Amino acid sequence: MIQGIIGGALGAVSSIFGGLGRNNALKKQIKAIESQKRENQAWFDRHYNEDATQRADAQRMLTMTMDRISQRNRAAAGAAAVMGGTAESVAAEKAANAQALADTASQIAAAGAARKDRIEGQYLNRKNELQAQINDLEGQKRSALDIAGGAIGGAAEGFKSFSGLG
DSSP states (O other): OHHHHHHHHHHHHHHHHHHHHHHHHHHHHHHHHHHHHHHHHHHHHHHHTOOGGGSHHHHHHHHHHHHHHHHHHHHHHHHHHHHTOOHHHHHHHHHHHHHHHHHHHHHHHHHHHHHHHHHHHHHHHHHHHHHHHHHHHHHHHHHHHHHHHHHHHHHHHHHHHHHTOO
8 A cells, every 4th residue: 555655656746747847848949939939020120121122133123224224315315416316306215214214113112012022921921830839839838737737636635545534
């Protein structure tokens, strides 16, 4: 009978320490995921708030467009001087070139908006994944504590029945 009590007590102690150890390990995992959540937020803040016109690809596109416009403006002015074109034809060419620049800027803005949407989608997906992991670990923590609590209750019942209190 004493062996049964000792065995039960050791089992209860083992369950308690096991549950508490599991709880501590889960807390560490949750802290690591919280760190990942902060990194994800920093990534989002950095990329979402970028100015689309300052990106290297946008700058290259604008520079190339400006170079072509400059070449066409010089060609239009040269043709007008050689062939006797009017100031109106040169102005019309310049207006068309200005429209080309505006179209390029518009394309950059549209690409920037689409990029922001993709960044937001990635961020939200990752945020939801991390939160689901935390929720799962929190459930495991509760389970580990329930096991430890059950072991304590079982040990208490065993002692009560042995001592004649139960």
